[in-house]
Amino acid sequence: MSEKIKVGFLLLGGCAGCEMAVVDLSEKLVDALAHLEVVFWAPTVADVKYHDLEAMDDGHIDVAFIDGMIRLDEHIHMAKVMRKKAKTLIAFGVCAALGGTAGMGSLHTKEELFSKAFKNTPTTDNPDNVYPSPHCLVDGKYDLTLPAYEDKVRTLNQIVDVDYYIGGCPPHHSHVEVAIGALVTNQLPPKGSWITNGKAVCDVCKRNPTRNEKGGRVMVDKVLRMVDGIPDDNVCLLQQGYLCFGPITQGDCGGSCLNVNIPCRGCGGPIPGNEDYGAQALTSIASILGSEDATASLMAKYPNLAKFFYRYALPSGTLPRKM
Amino acid sequence: MSFNPNIVGFACQWCTYAGADLAGNLRCKYPPTVKLIKVPCSGRVKPEYVLQALAQGADGVLVGGCHFGDCHYKDGNYKTKNRMDLLTKLIADMGFDPRRLRLEWISGAEGQKFAKVITEFTEELIALGPNPLKKEEELINE
Numbered sequence: 222m223s224e225k226i227k228v229g230f231l232l233l234g235g236c237a238g239c240e241m242a243v244v245d246l247s248e249k250l251v252d253a254l255a256h257l258e259v260v261f262w263a264p265t266v267a268d269v270k271y272h273d274l275e276a277m278d279d280g281h282i283d284v285a286f287i288d289g290m291i292r293l294d295e296h297i298h299m300a301k302v303m304r305k306k307a308k309t310l311i312a313f314g315v316c317a318a319l320g321g322t323a324g325m326g327s328l329h330t331k332e333e334l335f336s337k338a339f340k341n342t343p344t345t346d347n348p349d350n351v352y353p354s355p356h357c358l359v360d361g362k363y364d365l366t367l368p369a370y371e372d373k374v375r376t377l378n379q380i381v382d383v384d385y386y387i388g389g390c391p392p393h394h395s396h397v398e399v400a401i402g403a404l405v406t407n408q409l410p411p412k413g414s415w416i417t418n419g420k421a422v423c424d425v426c427k428r429n430p431t432r433n434e435k436g437g438r439v440m441v442d443k444v445l446r447m448v449d450g451i452p453d454d455n456v457c458l459l460q461q462g463y464l465c466f467g468p469i470t471q472g473d474c475g476g477s478c479l480n481v482n483i484p485c486r487g488c489g490g491p492i493p494g495n496e497d498y499g500a501q502a503l504t505s506i507a508s509i510l511g512s513e514d515a516t517a518s519l520m521a522k523y524p525n526l527a528k529f530f531y532r533y534a535l536p537s538g539t540l541p542r543k544m
Numbered sequence: 545m546s547f548n549p550n551i552v553g554f555a556c557q558w559c560t561y562a563g564a565d566l567a568g569n570l571r572c573k574y575p576p577t578v579k580l581i582k583v584p585c586s587g588r589v590k591p592e593y594v595l596q597a598l599a600q601g602a603d604g605v606l607v608g609g610c611h612f613g614d615c616h617y618k619d620g621n622y623k624t625k626n627r628m629d630l631l632t633k634l635i636a637d638m639g640f641d642p643r644r645l646r647l648e649w650i651s652g653a654e655g656q657k658f659a660k661v662i663t664e665f666t667e668e669l670i671a672l673g674p675n676p677l678k679k680e681e682e683l684i685n686e
Contacts, residue, residue: 497591497595503627503630513626520629527638530634538595543639
């Protein structure tokens with residue numbers, strides 16, 4: 222390849238874990254950089270500012286990765302700027318694609334969230350009830366601004382057109398490698414798709430009953446949470462009563478959580494053909510509950526089902542916020 | 545203008561849909577508030593359908609199936625029961641009144657029960673008022 226592919230990374234509402242997954246490529250990233258030129262990586266890695274991005278020509282960046290959900294008005298603005306500057310836009314990680322865990326913030330009002338974060342936490346000392354506000358006049362002459370808080374969390378594709386989606390919280394570095402490999406060799410799927418191996422977590426899970434002797438359909442009679450015991454290492458968690466979203470989640474992670482006895486909670490994103498992750502999770506979990514008692518025990522064990530089924534996907538759901 | 549609820553009804557073709565047919569043949573009176581959608585089995589009703597109906601402004605959603613033991617597909621309605629129980633809790637967690645989703649077992653011989661259920665549900669929804677989302681949408685459109 223004669224010319225390097227210009228890439229840009231932009232962090233919106235996320236935690237930068239997705240960017241850590243890129244850095245985790247280590248030597249492979251060094252190899253990839255022979256084909257890639259990083260022209261923008263803010264606000265985490267490179268010393269570039271937002272106005273540097275705004276100053277670029279439209280379409281200057283070949284491939285832009287955006288990680289993090291849309292929570293502030295600044296995120297909306299930067300997402301739109303990046304869309305103009307990038308030929309291809311990738312929603313990188315589950316926050317950008319589906320809203321992520323912070324999406325559950327849409328189940329609470331701004332007042333609830335602010336009073337928890339800035340007042341009622343035991344380690345917070347805030348006797349004057351000072352909350353962040355978009356404008357603040359310091360010493361009567363310095364007019365300072367902060368980004369304003371939106372009324373709900375949004376996914377990236379609710380603001381701009383997104384060309385590709387990558388799931389994961391964060392995406393497993395081996396999957397990032399596959400994605401960047403596809404990018405470098407120009408083997409990306411049709412626009413609008415997820416970059417995925419197309420398999421469910423169960424497909425890559427070592428506990429899959431079809432691979433073990435304990436095969437066959439087992440209905441759950443008693444629902445357990447992780448605090449209720451230690452699951453057997455080699456038996457399907459669903460068969461043991463620990464609720465796992467493996468059947469409906471993309472398995473680009475290689476079943477990492479299942480390898481360490483933790484049930485899947487769906488950060489990989491929905492398997493193809495599913496529009497509403499939480500509703501699909503509800504369907505699949507409900508169809509393995511063997512009795513009304515099992516359903517009742519699930520509802521007793523998980524006090525908020527919206528936060529259970531939509532752990533990573535609430536803003537992308539049919540009902541994206543609390544009414 | 546008085547509030548006329550809009551109910552989306554999912555009716556299993558073997559029981560509830562036949563029950564609705566019988567209600568018509570018996571000339572039972574019930575309010576014209578329900579829009580029935582025939583489904584092969586109440587177990588076919590995905591939670592997405594109910595959420596979509598609510599998201600698009602339905603005031604109530606009725607899911608009608610066969611009585612336990614009568615399911616044409618043996619256990620479809622047991623799955624419906626599990627799903628709708630969880631879904632009722634889910635929509636309550638999303639801020640809807642759980643009474644907006646109603647699950648009823650109405651057989652093909654229970655035309656009068658169908659009329660009674662629709663009448664009761666309509667009265668309940670009139671008391672609850674319109675879908676809160678609809679109000680919000682109307683505000684946005686203004």
